[in-house]
Amino acid sequence: MVEGDSLPPMCVDELEDWIRVPASEADVQARVEGLRRRLSAQVQPAPDIDEDGVLRVGDRWVSLPPVEARLTAALLDRYGAVVSRDALARAGWPNGSPGRNALDVHVLRLRRRVAPLTLAIRTVRSRGYLLERSVQPASQPIG
Amino acid sequence: MVEGDSLPPMCVDELEDWIRVPASEADVQARVEGLRRRLSAQVQPAPDIDEDGVLRVGDRWVSLPPVEARLTAALLDRYGAVVSRDALARAGWPNGSPGRNALDVHVLRLRRRVAPLTLAIRTVRSRGYLLERSVQPASQPIG
DNA sequence: CGATGCGCTTCACGAGGGCGAAACGATCTC
DNA sequence: GAGATCGTTTCGCCCTCGTGAAGCGCATCG
Numbered sequence: 492m493v494e495g496d497s498l499p500p501m502c503v504d505e506l507e508d509w510i511r512v513p514a515s516e517a518d519v520q521a522r523v524e525g526l527r528r529r530l531s532a533q534v535q536p537a538p539d540i541d542e543d544g545v546l547r548v549g550d551r552w553v554s555l556p557p558v559e560a561r562l563t564a565a566l567l568d569r570y571g572a573v574v575s576r577d578a579l580a581r582a583g584w585p586n587g588s589p590g591r592n593a594l595d596v597h598v599l600r601l602r603r604r605v606a607p608l609t610l611a612i613r614t615v616r617s618r619g620y621l622l623e624r625s626v627q628p629a630s631q632p633i634g
Numbered sequence: 635m636v637e638g639d640s641l642p643p644m645c646v647d648e649l650e651d652w653i654r655v656p657a658s659e660a661d662v663q664a665r666v667e668g669l670r671r672r673l674s675a676q677v678q679p680a681p682d683i684d685e686d687g688v689l690r691v692g693d694r695w696v697s698l699p700p701v702e703a704r705l706t707a708a709l710l711d712r713y714g715a716v717v718s719r720d721a722l723a724r725a726g727w728p729n730g731s732p733g734r735n736a737l738d739v740h741v742l743r744l745r746r747r748v749a750p751l752t753l754a755i756r757t758v759r760s761r762g763y764l765l766e767r768s769v770q771p772a773s774q775p776i777g
Numbered sequence: 778c779g780a781t782g783c784g785c786t787t788c789a790c791g792a793g794g795g796c797g798a799a800a801c802g803a804t805c806t807c
Numbered sequence: 808g809a810g811a812t813c814g815t816t817t818c819g820c821c822c823t824c825g826t827g828a829a830g831c832g833c834a835t836c837g
Binding site for chain 3: 598599616617
């Protein structure tokens with residue numbers, strides 16, 4: 492709140508705002524609503540998996556078989572970043588890894604399972620895989 | 635601008651704002667400055683590349699193959715400044731450079747890959763290359 | 778003023794390798 | 808026993824990367 496004749500403040504943070512008093516309740520509400528909108532545009536709830544292999548994002552969920560549940564846990568540990576093939580193999584099969592393609596096949600199956608949750612497993616060639624949300628709420632850069 | 639007793643508007647876009655008139659020039663300036671800050675906060679964060687060759691700017695990203703990832707790292711080290719062709723060749727191929735055209739071709743491919751991130755590699759003839767943003771966020775200050 | 782050389786851009790091609798996808802069978806769970 | 812889960816094999820697409828070569832603009836030189 493800014494007093495009647497003082498200088499307007501500078502908003503250092505994007506999630507700050509100010510208003511000159513006296514102001515109507517509706518004006519304050521509008522400013523608060525604007526702040527809330529800016530906040531929700533930035534923050535998105537992260538997916539979460541429990542010990543029973545139930546993966547939840549928002550209000551939707553799917554149940555994952557053991558191997559894919561462990562793979563998902565490893566991907567969620569580094570959510571939004573690349574997880575190497577080796578790390579995924581070690582996470583999915585703690586007692587020695589099976590053949591080369593087992594991981595590929597499970598990633599393929601996992602992809603189809605998590606797609607309805609707006610989750611996507613992106614391939615980073617010769618590096619590994621990356622878990623992220625496939626659709627993002629509209630916040631288009633000015634172009 | 636909102637008239638004296640009308641209802642406050644709803645800001646649909648994060649890059650909108652409003653002010654109730656009459657207002658001092660300083661207040662309007664402050665609001666405009668706040669908008670400019672929000673804009674630059676979205677568009678201006680410096681690009682960043684991790685060890686996995688993932689180049690991020692804002693909320694978008696692309697994965698770069700090994701050679702182009704090293705070139706990009708070298709360009710980001712001197713972000714906005716010229717990097718000589720020799721320096722790029724040494725960064726891209728630490729164990730001896732291949733043919734002379736290899737660098738040019740990789741720069742071409744890198745250009746197309748980073749274009750969707752609003753990044754551009756500008757040529758400085760007989761000097762080297764320069765990485766910068768391809769879209770300029772704000773016009774000149776109002777005055 | 779025109780010609781030539783240089784630097785840079787762009788395309789096309791091929792070798793090598795990573796990865797996707799389907800199909801099949803074996804094992805496990807309810 | 809039915810359905811789900813898991814591992815393997817096979818096939819082939821497409822990405823990566825280097826090379827050769829043609830196209831184009833600019834500056835210097837004749």
